Amino acid sequence: MTSTRTPESAPAREESKPPPQLPLWKWAWRQLTSMRTALILLFLLALASIPGSLLPQQGIDPGSVQQYFQSHKLIAPWLNHIGLFNVFASPWFAAIYLLLFISLIGCVLPRTFKLAGESRTPPPKAPRFLKRLPHSAAYVSPLPPREAADAAATVLGGRRFRIRRPSAEDTGDWVSGEKGYLREAGNLLFHLALLGILVSIGLGGMFGYKADKLLVQGQSFADTQSALDEFHPGRLVSGSALAPFDLTLKNFSAKYLMSGQDFGQPSSFKAGVSYTAQPGSPSKTDTIQVNHPLNVDSVKVYLIGHGYAPEFTVRDSRGHVVYDQATPFIPASTSTMLSDGVVKASNASPVQLGFMGVFVPTAVSHGNQLQSAFPAPDNPAVSLIGYRGNLGLNTGKSQSVYQLDTTAMTKVAGSPHLMSPGQTWKLPKGQGSITFTGYKQWASLQMTYDPGQIPALVCAILALAGLLLSFMIRRRRVFVRAVAADSGTGSVVTVGGLTRSDASGGFEEEFAELTAELSGSAGTENPSDSEGATGAEGAEGAEGATNQSETKA
Amino acid sequence: MGINQGLAAVSGDFMIAALLIYSLAVLAFAGDLAFGKPRRASTAKAATAPVKEKELATVGGASDSDSSGGSDSGGSGAAPAAPGTPPALPEQRASVLQSMRDAGRWVQVAVGLSLTGTTAHLVAVVTRGLAAHRTPWGNMYEFVTALTCIAAIFFLGLMIRYRAWSLGIWVMAAVVLALGLAETVIYTPAGPLVPALQSYWLSIHVTAMTLATGIFFVAAVVGILFIVASRHESRISGGKAVEGENGLLARIPGSKQLDKLAYRTVVFGFPIWTFGVIAGAIWADEAWGRYWGWDPVETWAFITWVLYAAYLHARATAGFRRWAHYIQLLGFVSLVVNMLVVQVFVTGMHSYAGLS
Ligand code: HEM
Numbered sequence: 001m002t003s004t005r006t007p008e009s010a011p012a013r014e015e016s017k018p019p020p021q022l023p024l025w026k027w028a029w030r031q032l033t034s035m036r037t038a039l040i041l042l043f044l045l046a047l048a049s050i051p052g053s054l055l056p057q058q059g060i061d062p063g064s065v066q067q068y069f070q071s072h073k074l075i076a077p078w079l080n081h082i083g084l085f086n087v088f089a090s091p092w093f094a095a096i097y098l099l100l101f102i103s104l105i106g107c108v109l110p111r112t113f114k115l116a117g118e119s120r121t122p123p124p125k126a127p128r129f130l131k132r133l134p135h136s137a138a139y140v141s142p143l144p145p146r147e148a149a150d151a152a153a154t155v156l157g158g159r160r161f162r163i164r165r166p167s168a169e170d171t172g173d174w175v176s177g178e179k180g181y182l183r184e185a186g187n188l189l190f191h192l193a194l195l196g197i198l199v200s201i202g203l204g205g206m207f208g209y210k211a212d213k214l215l216v217q218g219q220s221f222a223d224t225q226s227a228l229d230e231f232h233p234g235r236l237v238s239g240s241a242l243a244p245f246d247l248t249l250k251n252f253s254a255k256y257l258m259s260g261q262d263f264g265q266p267s268s269f270k271a272g273v274s275y276t277a278q279p280g281s282p283s284k285t286d287t288i289q290v291n292h293p294l295n296v297d298s299v300k301v302y303l304i305g306h307g308y309a310p311e312f313t314v315r316d317s318r319g320h321v322v323y324d325q326a327t328p329f330i331p332a333s334t335s336t337m338l339s340d341g342v343v344k345a346s347n348a349s350p351v352q353l354g355f356m357g358v359f360v361p362t363a364v365s366h367g368n369q370l371q372s373a374f375p376a377p378d379n380p381a382v383s384l385i386g387y388r389g390n391l392g393l394n395t396g397k398s399q400s401v402y403q404l405d406t407t408a409m410t411k412v413a414g415s416p417h418l419m420s421p422g423q424t425w426k427l428p429k430g431q432g433s434i435t436f437t438g439y440k441q442w443a444s445l446q447m448t449y450d451p452g453q454i455p456a457l458v459c460a461i462l463a464l465a466g467l468l469l470s471f472m473i474r475r476r477r478v479f480v481r482a483v484a485a486d487s488g489t490g491s492v493v494t495v496g497g498l499t500r501s502d503a504s505g506g507f508e509e510e511f512a513e514l515t516a517e518l519s520g521s522a523g524t525e526n527p528s529d530s531e532g533a534t535g536a537e538g539a540e541g542a543e544g545a546t547n548q549s550e551t552k553a
Numbered sequence: 554m555g556i557n558q559g560l561a562a563v564s565g566d567f568m569i570a571a572l573l574i575y576s577l578a579v580l581a582f583a584g585d586l587a588f589g590k591p592r593r594a595s596t597a598k599a600a601t602a603p604v605k606e607k608e609l610a611t612v613g614g615a616s617d618s619d620s621s622g623g624s625d626s627g628g629s630g631a632a633p634a635a636p637g638t639p640p641a642l643p644e645q646r647a648s649v650l651q652s653m654r655d656a657g658r659w660v661q662v663a664v665g666l667s668l669t670g671t672t673a674h675l676v677a678v679v680t681r682g683l684a685a686h687r688t689p690w691g692n693m694y695e696f697v698t699a700l701t702c703i704a705a706i707f708f709l710g711l712m713i714r715y716r717a718w719s720l721g722i723w724v725m726a727a728v729v730l731a732l733g734l735a736e737t738v739i740y741t742p743a744g745p746l747v748p749a750l751q752s753y754w755l756s757i758h759v760t761a762m763t764l765a766t767g768i769f770f771v772a773a774v775v776g777i778l779f780i781v782a783s784r785h786e787s788r789i790s791g792g793k794a795v796e797g798e799n800g801l802l803a804r805i806p807g808s809k810q811l812d813k814l815a816y817r818t819v820v821f822g823f824p825i826w827t828f829g830v831i832a833g834a835i836w837a838d839e840a841w842g843r844y845w846g847w848d849p850v851e852t853w854a855f856i857t858w859v860l861y862a863a864y865l866h867a868r869a870t871a872g873f874r875r876w877a878h879y880i881q882l883l884g885f886v887s888l889v890v891n892m893l894v895v896q897v898f899v900t901g902m903h904s905y906a907g908l909s
Contacts, residue, residue, distance in 0.1 A: 038866060448842040450843070464828055467823070
């Protein structure tokens with residue numbers, strides 16, 4: 001992109017070769033903190049984000065990444081090598097935003113000092129030929145030049161312009177006024193607040209944590225690392241730092257649309273919970289909904305998933321109850337809540353028993369396939385395949401509770417067995433039995449703690465405020481010069497105006513108003529001509545010019 | 554709560570009416586283009602000698618770095634006034650009615666139709682919301698109908714404030730196109746929302762995004778016109794084309810004016826978009842327990858934000874200014890990609906489109 005510069009519009013200091021008298025590091029720093037670099041880095045930032053949205057990402061959906069690896073055996077390892085499955089944590093993405101923020105500091109801090117200096121120095125002297133300014137007007141005043149300038153200074157002062165008057169060695173009668181320093185302040189606030197957001201995100205990554213827990217109706221858990229299904233601590237978090245609360249899922253209800261084209265879509269989820277914030281403190285109740293997390297001592301508890309947990313009682317060949325609990329099944333389809341799960345009766349004797357099952361809340365049969373017509377439990381049923389043999393729990397390899405390892409097992413019967421609640425399946429040859437006693441619902445909860453959240457929000461609001469300040473406030477200068485009229489009495493007063501930034505427009509109106517007030521204060525009956533401001537667009541030429549210049553020193 | 558079918562039908566009728574009236578407005582603007590009064594006085598291209606900003610600013614010394622070096626410095630939009638004649642009063646001080654009268658019959662009809670169409674459009678959007686008991690931008694069809702309504706309202710305000718009648722045909726034609734596609738391709742009857750979408754912050758978030766998108770829509774059309782006009786102007790100054798030879802191009806405002814209009818439009822939309830992204834993060838936090846997770850839709854909202862920020866930078870960077878509007882258009886492309894591609898085809902947590 002650098003080659004697109006047109007020679008006439010590139011100021012000398014943008015020269016891309018180091019001038020001989022500059023040390024290399026100084027030249028490099030200047031390059032890094034130039035607006036051009038900032039622009040290119042911004043562009044790169046946008047570009048670099050794109051693969052992160054098109055390819056599955058490890059941090060968001062590791063399952064899909066694995067799928068991608070399987071279906072694109074050839075290129076997946078290469079993509080992985082350059083971090084394309086973890087774009088937002090990759091070194092090159094970090095390089096872009098770190099450079100951008102270094103550039104930002106190098107650009108914004110000097111501007112802060114410059115602004116601080118400027119806000120203490122008076123505006124420049126009035127130029128000689130005010131008619132050449134983008135906005136200008138003239139009027140005749142009955143007062144002599146000195147007094148006409150005084151009157152103008154009073155008006156500008158009343159409008160809270162910072163004023164400069166001629167000093168002893170200056171000639172002429174003039175006033176310079178400047179206003180709108182807050183526009184620069186807004187710009188600085190905006191950029192610094194962006195930096196603050198980055199720092200806050202870092203804070204959350206260091207000291208925050210995230211944990212998941214699946215609870216069947218009636219179950220409780222305490223927020224300790226061992227009780228959690230998954231725990232993702234920040235870099236500086238240890239398990240003992242968890243908030244000491246415990247929580248019980250008392251009930252769960254889901255409602256679904258019964259008609260219309262969105263038939264079967266969920267319309268509400270509610271998880272009724274009771275919890276104690278600290279051991280010994282009183283128990284409270286609350287309802288967690290999809291957009292209403294529970295807040296316990298700045299740890300937020302969210303409802304992130306739900307499903308059915310059919311209850312089974314398994315007896316082994318001796319008739320002993322070896323399994324009796326509600327077993328969470330994982331929805332394979334959220335629109336019908338057809339769910340998969342397994343039962344592992346490891347205490348069964350003489351051999352272990354295992355079942356692979358499908359649960360459907362509203363059973364309909366399609367041919368001999370079991371399907372679900374609706375996500376609510378209107379006609380629940382399970383279909384099970386039984387296995388006997390070794391569940392493989394002692395091999396030392398960790399096993400998912402949602403999967404059955406059948407390598408050392410044999411089927412107890414040829415075809416899947418369909419059951420309704422209350423029914424019992426007697427396994428052939430007296431190998432035992434399984435009873436589908438009923439079902440419960442489960443909810444999966446996510447606990448998050450992010451100490452960077454509030455700082456990030458505050459910085460975001462500050463950034464927005466800074467942006468609004470810098471867009472709504474215009475930095476402008478107004479100059480007034482009075483010279484004795486040819487007629488001998490009174491004076492001719494010229495007013496010139498210049499905006500350095502006028503993002504939302506409106507200076508032409510302000511200037512016209514100001515001119516009217518100035519000429520009014522001079523006791524003129526006929527405010528005379530006003531020029532330059534011919535039509536909205538013409539009048540704003542100045543803003544265009546000031547905006548395009550490189551505003552950095 | 555159920556859907557009020559009667560109101561939903563009213564909404565549908567008004568939407569069709571709006572589309573028809575807008576189409577007539579476009580025809581009237583086209584009539585102005587073909588038969589209206591030739592008028593381009595205020596947009597004369599850099600005809601007058603540019604005022605030397607540099608010289609002015611360095612008089613005082615302190616401000617040199619801020620207003621130096623403009624190849625297209627100000628003052629150029631001024632109507633070339635013959636020496637000695639009293640300078641014309643700023644056109645803008647003429648009242649709206651006065652300048653509409655000056656603009657001629659075609660413009661009056663076109664503006665009247667546009668206002669009527671916008672009113673019908675607004676009624677359609679509001680009744681849709683009343684019918685479904687929620688904010689009327691809960692799926693993609695509603696989003697497009699609402700954003701085009703915003704675009705029309707915003708543009709009418711802009712056109713009237715800057716008396717930019719000649720932009721009417723382009724922006725209103727784009728509105729007709731977008732609305733027409735919405736009606737025919739992605740029409741979705743009124744319905745309730747899935748739980749993840751029922752949130753206070755979500756309404757705020759989507760409202761802001763809708764507003765900003767409508768405004769960026771206008772900026773994009775003006776940006777395209779800018780590119781067309783500035784290429785035409787550089788062909789004229791390069792001797793490859795003759796001023797006024799192409800009637801269509803002669804009727805659009807000069808590139809400086811378009812640049813300014815597009816800039817002001819983006820300046821209006823950008824903070825709203827920023828706010829929308831913040832509100833979205835708050836919603837994401839309520840719904841999923843993290844305020845930012847690089848979900849595809851979030852990622853594209855970020856890309857859009859960065860591109861518009863890059864546009865604002867480019868406009869302030871020496872040597873990059875002429876590329877600024879291409880960046881702005883890229884920003885709009887990323888917005889459309891997000892809306893039409895990412896939300897529909899890339900799975901993420903924002904199952905929003907409501908299309909099946
Ligand atoms: C994190 C990346 C950045 C973003 C998102 C960003 C965004 C913006 C936005 C939206 C504006 C326009 C608002 C305003 O005028 O206040 C702006 C202006 C500005 N930015 Fe940045 N910026 C970034 C980094 C930088 C860097 C690294 C520099 C310096 C090299 C810089 C220098 C400036 C300057 C000088 C302006 C004022 C332009 C003018 O006078 O109109 N920015 N920035």
